[in-house]
Amino acid sequence: xxxxxxxxxxxxxxxxxxxxxxxxxxxxxxxxxxxxxxxxxxxxxxxxxxxxxxxxxxxxxxxxxxxxxxxxxxxxxxxxxxxxxxxxxxxxxxxxxxxxxxxxxx
Numbered sequence: 547x548x549x550x551x552x553x554x555x556x557x558x559x560x561x562x563x564x565x566x567x568x569x570x571x572x573x574x575x576x577x578x579x580x581x582x583x584x585x586x587x588x589x590x591x592x593x594x595x596x597x598x599x600x601x602x603x604x605x606x607x608x609x610x611x612x613x614x615x616x617x618x619x620x621x622x623x624x625x626x627x628x629x630x631x632x633x634x635x636x637x638x639x640x641x642x643x644x645x646x647x648x649x650x651x652x
Contacts, residue, residue: 559583559652564642571641572596572650582644585651590641591634595650601626 553562561583568577571590590596604626608614614622643651 556581558645559648561585561589561643561648561651566642568642570644570647572599572643572647575644575646577642577644580644582642583648583651585641585643585648587637587640589651590643591637593651597630599650601630604629 554565555562558581564577564582564584566577569575570577570582571585601623605623608617608622608625609619617625
């Protein structure tokens with residue numbers, strides 16, 4: 547059967563609805579009583595908006611980490627990019643994305 551069997555849509559997004567609860571894979575918002583969408587793995591990781599947002603967040607987290615204080619900005623940015631690419635290459639499952647975040651994948 548799989549993730550996309552018995553697809554149900556709401557007309558708001560091109561992706562099928564996710565009704566299993568959990569957390570949004572973008573913002574961690576609880577999905578228990580919210581409508582969310584199933585975004586295929588390829589669409590999720592290839593989204594320019596999501597990529598930029600995630601790399602910027604990882605860069606900021608690394609930059610504010612006192613353990614990494616002596617590392618150059620460019621090296622921190624490359625670290626953020628490489629960690630994003632590594633995670634993207636390993637992930638093979640679709641993602642649950644809330645209505646507030648789905649715009650990144652449309």
